[in-house]
Amino acid sequence: METTSGQAPVIHVEGLEKSFKDLQVLRGVDFDVAQGSVFALLGSNGAGKTTVVRILATLLKADAGAAAVNGFDVASQPAQVRESFSLTGQFAAVDEILTGRENLVLVAKLRHVKDPGAVADALLERFSLADSGARKVSEYSGGMRRRLDISMSLIGNPPVIFLDEPTTGLDPQARLEVWAAVRELAAHGTTVLLTTQTLDEAEQLADRIAILHGGRIIVNGTLAELKALLPPAKVEYVEKQPTLEDVFLALVGEKD
Amino acid sequence: MKTHFFGDTAVLLGRSLRHISRSLDTIITTTIMPIAFMLLFVYVFGGAIKTGSGSYVNYLLPGILLITIASGISYTAFRLFLDMKGGIFERFQSMPIARSSVLWAHVLTSLVANLVSIVVVVLVALVMGFRSPAGPLAWLAVAGILMLFTLALTWIAVIPGLSATSADGASAFSYPIIFLPFISSAFVPTATMPGPVRWFAENQPVTSIVNSIRDLFAQQPVGSNIWVALVWCVGILVVAYFFAMAAYRKKIA
Numbered sequence: 001m002e003t004t005s006g007q008a009p010v011i012h013v014e015g016l017e018k019s020f021k022d023l024q025v026l027r028g029v030d031f032d033v034a035q036g037s038v039f040a041l042l043g044s045n046g047a048g049k050t051t052v053v054r055i056l057a058t059l060l061k062a063d064a065g066a067a068a069v070n071g072f073d074v075a076s077q078p079a080q081v082r083e084s085f086s087l088t089g090q091f092a093a094v095d096e097i098l099t100g101r102e103n104l105v106l107v108a109k110l111r112h113v114k115d116p117g118a119v120a121d122a123l124l125e126r127f128s129l130a131d132s133g134a135r136k137v138s139e140y141s142g143g144m145r146r147r148l149d150i151s152m153s154l155i156g157n158p159p160v161i162f163l164d165e166p167t168t169g170l171d172p173q174a175r176l177e178v179w180a181a182v183r184e185l186a187a188h189g190t191t192v193l194l195t196t197q198t199l200d201e202a203e204q205l206a207d208r209i210a211i212l213h214g215g216r217i218i219v220n221g222t223l224a225e226l227k228a229l230l231p232p233a234k235v236e237y238v239e240k241q242p243t244l245e246d247v248f249l250a251l252v253g254e255k256d
Numbered sequence: 257m258k259t260h261f262f263g264d265t266a267v268l269l270g271r272s273l274r275h276i277s278r279s280l281d282t283i284i285t286t287t288i289m290p291i292a293f294m295l296l297f298v299y300v301f302g303g304a305i306k307t308g309s310g311s312y313v314n315y316l317l318p319g320i321l322l323i324t325i326a327s328g329i330s331y332t333a334f335r336l337f338l339d340m341k342g343g344i345f346e347r348f349q350s351m352p353i354a355r356s357s358v359l360w361a362h363v364l365t366s367l368v369a370n371l372v373s374i375v376v377v378v379l380v381a382l383v384m385g386f387r388s389p390a391g392p393l394a395w396l397a398v399a400g401i402l403m404l405f406t407l408a409l410t411w412i413a414v415i416p417g418l419s420a421t422s423a424d425g426a427s428a429f430s431y432p433i434i435f436l437p438f439i440s441s442a443f444v445p446t447a448t449m450p451g452p453v454r455w456f457a458e459n460q461p462v463t464s465i466v467n468s469i470r471d472l473f474a475q476q477p478v479g480s481n482i483w484v485a486l487v488w489c490v491g492i493l494v495v496a497y498f499f500a501m502a503a504y505r506k507k508i509a
Contacts, residue, residue: 057350059508082352093343097275109267110353112260152347 008071010035010160010191011056015065018051025051027215028065033208035159038182038192040206042199047212049195050090053164056193057087070159085160086153090168093149094137100124100148101133104155111156123151127181143174150181154190161185163194167201172245173252179204261354268348268361272335276369282331286373289434290324291380297443298384305444310474313386317378318469319442322462323434324377325370325406329413330430332366336417337426340507349508359414359504366410367403374402388473398472401482404489405465409433411496418503442466461488 009032016029025048033039043049054060056067058078067074070084095103101120108116124133127147137145146166153161163182167175182205185192196202202209203223210220219226227233242250276282294316297305302312339345339362348358378386390398412429420426437443439453440462446454457463464484471478 057346059346059350079352082350085350087347087350089343089346093347095271095344096342097278098271102274106267106271107351110264110348110351112263 008035009033010070011039011193012068013052013056013065014067016052016055016062016067017064018048018055018060018062024215026062026065029212029215029217031210031217031220033191033193035191036186036189037207038186038194038205040202040209041193041195041212042197042202042209043195043212044197048215049197049212050164052212053087053162053193053195056081057085057162058082059087084158085162086155086158087162088146088149088153088164088166090164094145094152096138097136099134099136100129100140100144103137103148104152107152107155113156119155123154126184127151141174142170143177146170146174146178147181150178150185154185158190160191160193163192165195165197167196167198172248175201176249261357264353265357265360265364268357269364272361272365273368275335276365283369283372283376286328286331286369287324287376287380289327290320290377293323294320294377294381294384301443307445311385311387313381313384314388314473315470316443317381317386318466318473319437319440319462320377320381321374321402321469322405322437322442322465324373325402325409326430326433326436328370328373329366329406329409329433330427331369332362332410333413333417333420333426333429334423335365336362336414337420337423340418355508359500362414362417363407363410366413367406370406371403389475390473391475394472394475397482398469401465401469401472401485401489404486404493408489408493408496411493411500414500415496415503418500418507436460437462437466440466461485461492464488 011031011033013029013031016026017024018026029048029052031039031041041049041052051060055062056069056074058074058081061075069081072080072084074081095106098106101124104120104123105116108119113119121130121133124130127150129144129148129151132140132144137148140148150161150163150166166182167178170178179201182192182194186205192205194202194205206223208220208222209226210217212218219229294313297316298313302316305312307315336345336359339358345358349355388394412433416426416429440446440457440460442462446457446463449457464481465488468478468482468485470476471481
């Protein structure tokens with residue numbers, strides 16, 4: 001597999017346009033994602049985040065513009081692009097009828113990695129699923145399912161991972177579990193493109209944040225840069241109330 | 257860029273077969289209706305149906321087998337629909353695998369599942385008195401025709417499997433196919449039917465297939481029926497494959 005040199009962006013998107021019938025979803029989207037970083041694409045429902053991911057994942061063709069992953073053009077070199085990334089979709093794409101371990105072995109076999117069983121066991125261990133590996137996925141909780149989904153994406157060590165709304169529909173604990181998994185990915189040097197509609201999530205995870213609105217990227221920067229767009233913060237004294245999330249997690253006992 | 261079409265298809269076939277072995281009820285529900293028809297026609301209506309010499313169960317088994325396949329392929333559409341809806345289809349399509357192996361795995365699974373159902377129905381027919389003097393070659397010919405018929409119907413099933421918006425929609429297409437044998441030579445000789453119905457019955461695909469299988473089972477010469485049957489099967493297969501591929505290309509970039 002070809003690796004791009006240090007400074008070149010791992011994901012490059014330029015002038016991307018896409019319409020569905022009369023609805024113009026993307027009107028010229030540009031952004032770059034640096035190697036090893038976590039990039040959050042932030043936007044409200046229907047802003048076109050998933051459309052961008054689907055184009056990058058070679059599941060959808062753009063009407064205009066160019067996109068490249070790991071130096072390969074998504075339109076002309078789709079096979080090489082598919083070697084370079086893993087996709088974790090908005091709805092956890094796992095096989096409900098198979099066990100967690102069988103899901104991992106399946107993906108490992110399709111990615112032609114050596115010793116699929118050992119790869120599966122190592123991932124079950126890494127994502128705290130070792131005890132549930134032999135259970136059918138249909139019996140998994142939402143958080144376990146999403147963790148399995150993310151662990152399936154890691155097989156074969158793709159340099160890029162697309163996470164399309166990884167915490168949508170999860171309860172607060174499961175969300176923390178997934179966040180931990182994403183940080184873990186970034187720590188291993190994987191480049192992560194994350195879409196989310198929760199500001200919180202972008203703030204927690206991303207090195208850079210781009211806001212997709214009206215079919216275009218309206219801002220793109222680090223959290224500090226985005227904050228600097230507004231007038232400097234005033235100092236106000238506010239009583240620190242626990243949030244409902246703090247209360248909830250304290251009561252039910254935060255899992256590690 | 258090397259692809260591993262056969263290896264990938266085998267892995268995905270293993271996955272779907274595991275699905276079937278874990279939900280044997282799909283085999284049971286596939287076979288229960290044809291078996292019920294067989295019981296009904298042999299033990300209730302059969303006494304009043306004149307099909308010439310020979311036992312009625314021998315006469316109707318070929319048609320029952322076609323009904324079995326027609327009800328079996330609705331599960332092919334259903335399984336494919338679930339993969340589409342669940343997102344695992346997209347996961348496979350976004351992976352560095354031979355993309356078409358995802359469809360082929362479903363098609364091969366359909367062949368295996370229908371083969372199992374047919375064996376079950378034939379066993380029940382044997383219990384009910386079905387007997388055939390046919391030798392191994394004739395049985396092989398029957399198996400070949402049934403496989404071709406399954407393949408043709410499976411590619412029809414792929415179309416709603418890929419494009420349906422609901423699970424009911426994905427499997428509803430099979431009902432007309434299940435009822436096609438009723439307006440054919442499957443249950444009664446076409447000679448008793450009034451003009452236009454008879455014309456339809458004699459010129460629709462089921463009749464030629466049923467007659468060929470019946471003749472093969474009875475060790476009779478199959479005549480031109482088998483060629484008509486093969487042309488129908490291959491023709492349906494080619495047309496269905498063409499439309500299934502069009503539906504497939506609409507779904508993926």
